Amino acid sequence: MGDDAKDTAWVEVQGALLDDADADVTATDDALLVHGTPFAVRDGDDMVVDLPEDRADDLVERGVAARRDRPEAKGSWVSVEDSADWVELASEAHAFVGEPSVGRDS
Secondary structure, three states: OOOHHHHHHHHHHHHHHHOOOOOOEEEOOOEEEEOOEEEEEEEOOEEEEEEOHHHHHHHHHOOOEEEEOOOOOOOEEEEEOOHHHHHHHHHHHHHHHHOOOOOOOO
16 A cells, blocks of 8 residues: 555544444445445545545645546546545545435435
8 A cells, every 4th residue: 555654544534434423434445435436545645535526626726636537426536645634535525425416316
């Protein structure tokens, strides 16, 4: 995998998101899923998350993240190197991917 600090950071992300009150998050060794759909993935020393297009654009423009192509994206996947941002961005991705699509529940 990656260095020890990044490994520790990924474990912290998993712990924070698996402790979700809705109990809708599951994990594999390198991914977090909400209702079976990945929203955060460990990729080497980076974490890759699925976020709304405007949020992804903001992070890329500020140099916090880089675009990543993933076919199953609900929004835009971005890669984040700085593990200090991982819990916050994984939480945003969980909320984004886990929310039902508008108009599909009626």
